[in-house]
Amino acid sequence: MTLTGRYSQPEFADRPIHTEGPTGKLLLREDRNGVTTLTMNRPAARNALSNALMNQLHETLEQVGEDSSVKVVVLAGAGPGFCAGHDLKEMRAAGGGDRAAARKFHEGVFRRCSRVMMAITHLPKPVIAKVHGIATAAGCQLVATCDLAVASDQARFATPGVNIGLFCSTPMVALTRAVGRKAAMEMLLTGEMVSAEEAKTLGLVNRVVPAEQLDEETDALARLIASKSPLTLAIGKEAFYRQADMDLTAAYEYASEVMTRNMLARDAEEGIDAFLEKRAPHWRGQ
Template sequence: MGHENEAAAAEPILLREVRDGVATLTLNRPRARNALSTALMAALQEAVDACAADEAVRVVVIAANGPAFCAGHDLREMRARPERAFYEALFAQCSRLMTSLVRLPKPVIARVHGIATAAGCQLVASCDLAVASTEARFATPGVHIGLFCSTPMVALSRNVGRKQAMEMLLTGEMVDAERARQMGLVNRVVAPERLDEAVAELAATLCAKSPLTLRIGKEAFYRQLEMPLEEAYAYAGRVMTENMLARDAAEGIDAFLEKRRPVWQGR
């Protein structure tokens, strides 16, 4: 994975646009195949944190410029600093970023137009939803270079079945977009020319929902996954009770019974 030349280096490594409640965060290291350098991860972390605090943002889309979506960690940067402390800090930074996407109180959609490998595959798996072009490809290929994709494994194994995750991790082989959909890594696969339209449609659908309800539901979804069955039901029951007492739930139910559109207040 190469570094940008001087002209490209003048470009921001992350682009941010907010339109109609949708914040699009675009990885912008095309010559480096959007490798997750420490600088790019820091920029993405800052943008994700800003989206969490911005009431105008209802949905976040992670996109990328250039031929690849994200080719994983920046191997040149990693080899330039062969130090335990650097590696520990690097993987902690990446883990915090991926966890932030899961904890973000708003839905996150990955817009995947090209390859998503290693930590790039982890990035897709860490998003709540993913829409992929038929040209997208996915892999955890660390095994080819003697570096097992252990941190990407955490997100991957929480999205696909064990046998499928192990096959990707042990072989490092590329998986096409349709196979990734069948495995549960992505939600929808569309022709390249329809990718923006499909992402926009999904984002608009989410923006039409109560932001409070989506926040409650997203948090509950991930928390209950880690619980035993009885504990999960007890927790979900408490969540639904609190949700039922919210203004938006009363409005939504009344609107349904009265056959009208609900007016969400986010409380």
């Protein structure tokens, strides 16, 4: 892996943090043809994950999970970058000099962040990260957590906490589950930027496309997946993550049981019949 460019401390320190998007909303939602796009909307802050933004992300993901009209979720960022990680100014201001109060605040931040990441993993709909600009620290964690990722050829990725004395320990959890251990360790230990093409080679993203085609290519992928049975997608996503944590024997036993249940679903019966009859299936989500 060749890492290029250092994510310097001034980039953390100089960005404005408390500016929201022009609508005043921290998170924008757009629903179209079974695809819901959630756009983090703190462009001047590079969509830094403040407590308020993380709360809205978690709440909206729960709503989306219960919405049967939603088949696929796309996670995006407004402005010049996808997400620059946690809101460091908010975190440094916590406690007002009281270390006990600061500790309680920081515990809440990382608990809240973990809750968002788990909500993405447990959401019964595929989640696609649409990445442009930078995705660093907890922003890189978001990309690694999403089921799929499409990146602009100008996107860059890093876990740069080590540059400011703060090891990216929570981003490490998602990163080590998305890329190989040595590649993850190099990103974590150096804090250097990884290009979009390097990120694809590592397995952090699925596709790299020209910047001007990012919206079109992400939408095409989302629509393709949304055309499948929503029940099958939900079954498959849950099974994928559960079997990944099992040993080989247990994984096959579990997957066999899942396949058996899946075969008895109406959508599986319809899909097989449609294939044999050479026609398009009509999914019921059952």
